[in-house]
Amino acid sequence: MLSNGGRFMGYTLNFAAVWRSFDLLLEGLALSLALAFGAILIGAVIGLITAFCLISKNGFIKRPAGTYVTIIRNTPILVLVLFTYFALPQLGFRLGKIESFVFTLALYSGAYLAEVFRAGLLSIPGGLREAGLAIGLTEMQIRTSIIAPLMFRNVLPSLSSTIISLFKDTSLAAAIAVPELTFEARKINVETFRVIETWIVASCLYVLTCSILAALMREVERRLSLPR
Amino acid sequence: MSNNLLEIRDLHKSYGDVEVLKGVNCTMTQGDVISVIGSSGSGKTTMLRCINMLEEFQGGTISIDGQEIGYEMVGGQRRRKSEKEIARQRALTGMAFQQFNLFPHMTAARNIMLGLMKVKKLSKEEARSIAEKWLDRVGLRSRADNFPGQLSGGQQQRVAIARAIAMNPKLMLFDEVTSALDPELVNEVLQVIKTLAQDGMSMLLVTHEMRFAYEVSNRVIFMNQGRIGEEGNPREMFHKPKSERLAEFLKTSSFG
Numbered sequence: 376m377l378s379n380g381g382r383f384m385g386y387t388l389n390f391a392a393v394w395r396s397f398d399l400l401l402e403g404l405a406l407s408l409a410l411a412f413g414a415i416l417i418g419a420v421i422g423l424i425t426a427f428c429l430i431s432k433n434g435f436i437k438r439p440a441g442t443y444v445t446i447i448r449n450t451p452i453l454v455l456v457l458f459t460y461f462a463l464p465q466l467g468f469r470l471g472k473i474e475s476f477v478f479t480l481a482l483y484s485g486a487y488l489a490e491v492f493r494a495g496l497l498s499i500p501g502g503l504r505e506a507g508l509a510i511g512l513t514e515m516q517i518r519t520s521i522i523a524p525l526m527f528r529n530v531l532p533s534l535s536s537t538i539i540s541l542f543k544d545t546s547l548a549a550a551i552a553v554p555e556l557t558f559e560a561r562k563i564n565v566e567t568f569r570v571i572e573t574w575i576v577a578s579c580l581y582v583l584t585c586s587i588l589a590a591l592m593r594e595v596e597r598r599l600s601l602p603r
Numbered sequence: 604m605s606n607n608l609l610e611i612r613d614l615h616k617s618y619g620d621v622e623v624l625k626g627v628n629c630t631m632t633q634g635d636v637i638s639v640i641g642s643s644g645s646g647k648t649t650m651l652r653c654i655n656m657l658e659e660f661q662g663g664t665i666s667i668d669g670q671e672i673g674y675e676m677v678g679g680q681r682r683r684k685s686e687k688e689i690a691r692q693r694a695l696t697g698m699a700f701q702q703f704n705l706f707p708h709m710t711a712a713r714n715i716m717l718g719l720m721k722v723k724k725l726s727k728e729e730a731r732s733i734a735e736k737w738l739d740r741v742g743l744r745s746r747a748d749n750f751p752g753q754l755s756g757g758q759q760q761r762v763a764i765a766r767a768i769a770m771n772p773k774l775m776l777f778d779e780v781t782s783a784l785d786p787e788l789v790n791e792v793l794q795v796i797k798t799l800a801q802d803g804m805s806m807l808l809v810t811h812e813m814r815f816a817y818e819v820s821n822r823v824i825f826m827n828q829g830r831i832g833e834e835g836n837p838r839e840m841f842h843k844p845k846s847e848r849l850a851e852f853l854k855t856s857s858f859g
Contacts, residue, residue: 505657506704506763510718510770511694513686520717524708601707603752 383571392567393576396559403559404580410473410555411542414480415488418541421481422488427518429493440489447486453547455479460551476548484541491537495530496522528599535592539585546581556580608633608668608805609654609774615662616649623649624660625829631774631807631822636800638816638837639809641826642852647809650826651776654807655696656689667695668773694722697767698776701783703759705751711738711762712747715769722770737765741795757788761795768799775799777808793819813856817841825849 382388393400428440447455459479460472470478499522507517527534549558560577564570609631616624624646631637639647652658654665656673665672672692674681684692705714715734719725725733738744741761743754751759760780767775777796781789793815800806800819810816816823816837823840825833825848833840833849844850 500702500704502700502702502704503706506698506700506706506766508657508690508693509655509696509698509700510766511690511722512718513690516721520721521706521708525706528708601752602750 386571388572389569390572390576392569393563393572396563396567397576399559399563400556400576400580403554403556404584406473406553407542407545407548407555407557408584410477410480410545410548410553411538413477414545415484415538415541417477417481418484418488421485422492423523425485425489426492426496429489430496444486444489447483448490452479452483452544453550455483456547456550472548472551472553476545476551476553480541480544483544484537487537487541488534491530491533492526494533495526498529499525528601531592531596531599535589535596538592539588542585542588543581606632607666608635609807610666611650611654611663612665613663614650614653614660614665616646616653616658616660623829624653626663627826627829627831629824629831629834631805633805634803635822636804636806636820637808637822637824638820639807639824639826640811640813640816640852640856641832645826646829647826648778651698651778651807651809654774654776655693655698657698659683667692670695690722694718694770695772696774696776697770697772698778699760699764699767699780701779703751703756703763703783705759705763705766707751710748710750711743711754711765714751714762715766718766718770733769734765737769738762740768740798741765742791755788756784757791760784760788760792764792764795764799768804773805775804775806777806777810779809779811781810781812811856813841813853825852827852 425440425443428436429444431437456476456479459470460475463470463475503521503525504517507521512520545555546557548555549561552558556577560573564573567573607630609629611627611629614624614627615622627646627650639650641647649658653660654667654672659673664674670692673684673689675684676682683689705711706717709717712731712734715737716727716730719730719733720727735744735747738747741764743758743761743765746754746758746762751762754762764780780796781792784792789812793812796806796808797819808816808820820837822834823837824831825840825846827848833844833846840849841853844853
């Protein structure tokens with residue numbers, strides 16, 4: 376398969392052109408991470424509020440939250456990205472490329488994280504809420520001091536895979552010419568014609584970053600685990 | 604206003620169509636230690652949970668220290684008080700639960716400090732010193748920085764009792780606090796409750812430990828099918844039950 380110093384099924388691998396533009400790829404990666412970080416941060420707030428709404432007994436609170444989650448989860452993210460960037464300006468809601476993508480990914484991650492958080496909330500024994508009430512805490516104090524920290528610990532494993540998945544989704548920003556990693560790789564590909572090399576390097580950068588994210592999340596999980 | 608610490612008048616509580624409390628009347632004064640006994644489903648725990656509004660109730664009134672709990676009459680309509688007011692009223696009572704319900708992500712000390720800081724608005728240092736004082740009282744000073752998962756069931760329950768008492772409630776409610784414990788751990792918890800009773804703490808205990816109820820309480824209430832079947836001092840109740848139902852219950856209970 377791979378022989379003669381970089382020949383691969385008749386194709387000679389040559390990374391030199393890609394290395395020359397490597398700084399562009401790194402800049403793209405930095406933007407990808409920034410997009411993911413911003414969107415997940417906003418999405419986590421949306422997700423947490425939505426999760427509390429989803430477990431509410433009040434239909435007026437629960438139904439809109441459920442509708443939001445259903446719509447977002449049943450729409451391809453690429454469609455959402457294109458809709459926000461191309462269709463919303465027609466309605467007078469104009470955002471820059473980066474803002475538009477972060478807004479979309481935040482809404483998208485909010486719906487996914489809401490489901491993750493909802494499962495986490497349901498796993499917390501009701502007795503803890505009652506114990507909080509019994510010492511005179513308000514519902515809000517119980518949520519912030521007891522429920523949310525415990526829920527966060529419970530959902531860390533699934534949160535980790537959701538975060539990685541959302542990071543990979545930043546590649547869709549290339550569709551609206553946000554200069555993140557995939558967009559930069561495509562540019563280098565067009566300029567150098569080194570198709571295989573470019574996408575191998577870009578893929579390696581994604582794999583490496585995801586592995587580091589996973590390791591970081593495992594460390595957070597380890598540190599927050601409760602002693603027994 | 605009466606001098607009663609707790610006054611329950613004609614308490615009615617239903618879950619849907621099922622009426623679990625069918626007009627309970629009960630009073631207690633400062634320093635009373637009252638055990639509530641009765642078979643499962645007789646309404647003991649529900650009554651206790653109504654007193655601190657963990658359960659809503661549809662009829663009757665509960666007053667603690669002259670304050671009507673949970674509901675008020677506005678323009679002839681019975682209305683639930685605001686959540687803030689209910690939270691404030693809940694602090695009049697302390698409660699220990701069957702399943703301890705310690706916050707698993709906080710150390711023993713932090714479990715006690717949380718209410719002191721958030722509800723009583725004490726500083727961290729003040730809260731810590733009160734937490735340590737009460738942990739000392741329940742014999743767990745050395746476990747202040749242990750998490751619940753590192754403590755035995757009996758120790759967890761003692762921390763839970765300390766957490767409730769540290770809030771300085773007027774009345775302590777104990778809901779079958781030894782039911783979830785291994786037999787060898789029951790005594791350490793009962794000992795703590797006994798000490799609190801000797802210190803003059805007013806208590807209402809739902810319990811299946813008949814020997815303990817006999818020893819620690821100055822009054823016993825026997826609940827039967829959502830009503831108070833019989834009440835009196837433990838000596839009379841346990842040795843000369845008036846009703847057949849109580850006699851039968853005592854025969855099948857651990858007070859043999």
